[in-house]
Amino acid sequence: MPPRPPRVPDLGVGIGLRVPHYRAILDERPPVDFFEIISENFMVRGGKPRHHLELFAERYRLVPHGVSLGIGGPEPPCREYLTELKKLVRRLAPPWVSDHFCWSGVPGMHLHELLPLPQTREVAALVAERARVVQDFLEVPLALENTSSYLEFSSNTLTEWQFVSEVADQADIGLLFDVNNVYVSATNHGFDPLTFISSIPVERIFQIHVAGHTNLGPVIIDTHRGAVVPEVWDLYAETIRRAGPISTLVEWDEEIPELPVVLSEAATARRIRDDAMSRIPAPLPLRSTSPP
Amino acid sequence: MASLLVRDRALPQDPRVVEAALAAVRDSGGLSPVERLEIYREQYWLRHTASLLEDFPGLSGLLGQRDWERLVEGYLGVVRSPSWTLRDLGYRLPEHVERAEWLPHRELARDMARYEWAIIEVFDAADAPPLDPAKLAAVPPDAWENARLELVPALALLAVEYPVAELRASLRERPGSGVALPARRRECLVIHRDAELSVTRRVVAPGAFALLVALADGYRLGEACERAVEREPDLASEIETKVGEWFTEFGSLGWVANVDVGSRLGEDV
Numbered sequence: 001m002p003p004r005p006p007r008v009p010d011l012g013v014g015i016g017l018r019v020p021h022y023r024a025i026l027d028e029r030p031p032v033d034f035f036e037i038i039s040e041n042f043m044v045r046g047g048k049p050r051h052h053l054e055l056f057a058e059r060y061r062l063v064p065h066g067v068s069l070g071i072g073g074p075e076p077p078c079r080e081y082l083t084e085l086k087k088l089v090r091r092l093a094p095p096w097v098s099d100h101f102c103w104s105g106v107p108g109m110h111l112h113e114l115l116p117l118p119q120t121r122e123v124a125a126l127v128a129e130r131a132r133v134v135q136d137f138l139e140v141p142l143a144l145e146n147t148s149s150y151l152e153f154s155s156n157t158l159t160e161w162q163f164v165s166e167v168a169d170q171a172d173i174g175l176l177f178d179v180n181n182v183y184v185s186a187t188n189h190g191f192d193p194l195t196f197i198s199s200i201p202v203e204r205i206f207q208i209h210v211a212g213h214t215n216l217g218p219v220i221i222d223t224h225r226g227a228v229v230p231e232v233w234d235l236y237a238e239t240i241r242r243a244g245p246i247s248t249l250v251e252w253d254e255e256i257p258e259l260p261v262v263l264s265e266a267a268t269a270r271r272i273r274d275d276a277m278s279r280i281p282a283p284l285p286l287r288s289t290s291p292p
Numbered sequence: 293m294a295s296l297l298v299r300d301r302a303l304p305q306d307p308r309v310v311e312a313a314l315a316a317v318r319d320s321g322g323l324s325p326v327e328r329l330e331i332y333r334e335q336y337w338l339r340h341t342a343s344l345l346e347d348f349p350g351l352s353g354l355l356g357q358r359d360w361e362r363l364v365e366g367y368l369g370v371v372r373s374p375s376w377t378l379r380d381l382g383y384r385l386p387e388h389v390e391r392a393e394w395l396p397h398r399e400l401a402r403d404m405a406r407y408e409w410a411i412i413e414v415f416d417a418a419d420a421p422p423l424d425p426a427k428l429a430a431v432p433p434d435a436w437e438n439a440r441l442e443l444v445p446a447l448a449l450l451a452v453e454y455p456v457a458e459l460r461a462s463l464r465e466r467p468g469s470g471v472a473l474p475a476r477r478r479e480c481l482v483i484h485r486d487a488e489l490s491v492t493r494r495v496v497a498p499g500a501f502a503l504l505v506a507l508a509d510g511y512r513l514g515e516a517c518e519r520a521v522e523r524e525p526d527l528a529s530e531i532e533t534k535v536g537e538w539f540t541e542f543g544s545l546g547w548v549a550n551v552d553v554g555s556r557l558g559e560d561v
Contacts, residue, residue: 044379046419046446050419070376108374112340113332150328150331151325153317219328219331
């Protein structure tokens with residue numbers, strides 16, 4: 001088993017903090033190892049979002065996960081955005097902050113979409129440079145997440161796993177490894193998801209995402225709707241076997257069910273994680289150096 | 293989401309897009325490059341329309357699905373999302389409604405759009421503790437003339453020609469049930485986030501509203517009264533006689549953040 005990266009802890013298994021669950025969480029205080037929040041929902045001046053942030057931060061570990069950084073866009077990430085994000089980071093003091101390998105707009109227009117990047121060495125170098133700057137500015141470890149995609153660019157010269165690995169190594173950042181996204185993209189583009197898992201620097205994985213999706217036949221859409229499918233759980237187990245214990249988060253964003261349903265998915269993740277951990281071979285005993 | 297593959301395809305009808313897609317997108321089997329690009333166009337459309345629908349339930353309910361979709365399609369065709377948060381997406385929708393001459397009940401729709409945008413602004417405006425009414429009462433009488441009242445940030449002032457707040461509540465209670473449209477009735481609304489962090493609205497007298505508008509513009513009390521009378525000349529005597537009562541009310545409702553009488557209240561007043 002590779003060594004754990006020393007700079008981020010294993011937080012256990014968490015779920016995404018979503019508005020329909022606020023009341024139940026505050027009333028029932030379920031044992032959740034951590035909650036992931038959508039950063040932008042709390043980068044506001046006041047009111048209920050800020051109030052709830054304080055309530056939950058007093059009770060649980062919160063980790064911010066953004067959707068608007070646009071690390072690979074035509075322009076560098078917006079300074080105002082980063083300033084607001086830094087305020088949030090300072091309030092929560094999370095072990096890491098995350099966003100996506102993507103671009104999200106053009107000058108003067110935000111598209112609010114996680115758009116795929118051309119996978120070339122030039123783009124990898126650009127993203128790595130920006131990621132390094134962002135991580136330095138925020139003064140907290142940064143992780144970027146592999147996204148689901150529905151197209152690949154003709155200009156790609158790297159596979160996705162080569163691309164994310166190159167950026168992470170160059171920028172010295174972490175990976176938020178979304179196992180469902182690997183499955184979705186592998187199906188949409190016809191590659192083996194196990195190749196992805198076996199090719200990335202697992203010691204850089206700060207966190208794992210699992211989620212449901214919507215299979216439309218010719219294409220799978222990353223909707224975060226429904227339960228995690230068995231194939232994704234299998235890939236998750238394989239990731240844990242390779243990488244060791246890593247903070248894991250269940251996402252559920254469409255047709256959000258009652259809290260117990262999401263907690264049940266988290267319990268499944270915990271069981272699979274524990275089982276996968278038990279199957280990691282123990283380290284070989286050191287060879288004796290004394291003469292026979 | 294199931295509609296992704298069955299909605300009318302806009303991109304394949306544009307030869308420039310087809311050409312660009314074929315050049316830029318890898319043909320990796322299954323869906324064509326154009327169909328793959330189309331998924332992103334659909335996602336963009338679904339995400340943006342869902343956001344506007346969530347933020348403007350009164351306007352969408354008032355217009356009905358057909359006119360709402362036409363309005364939103366036109367809006368997204370000319371207005372670009374200005375910031376990293378979808379919360380700001382509707383910032384020019386009131387103006388867009390005003391220009392949409394084809395819209396039935398356009399003035400009513402415009403007022404509804406303005407009202408709903410004000411709710412969005414107030415919902416997450418900056419926090420500011422309201423002034424203790426006791427401190428307001430402690431202001432020396434001779435200091436009021438030059439006092440400057442600072443309203444809390446989570447407050448919006450809106451004069452409308454139709455009772456849109458009531459209509460919105462009805463539309464949300466009974467969506468799609470044929471709520472009767474109201475007759476014209478001018479209202480002066482104060483939209484405010486209360487101590488429970490809920491956004492509420494209150495109809496105030498035109499004179500009180502004119503005074504609040506002047507105070508929000510930064511005028512000292514004496515000047516603000518003059519401005520209010522200029523705005524509502526028929527209400528001059530009411531403004532003069534009720535100003536004290538209104539101030540007490542503004543304070544008790546949590547609308548005032550501070551009174552500047554040359555020094556900070558609570559420090560040496």
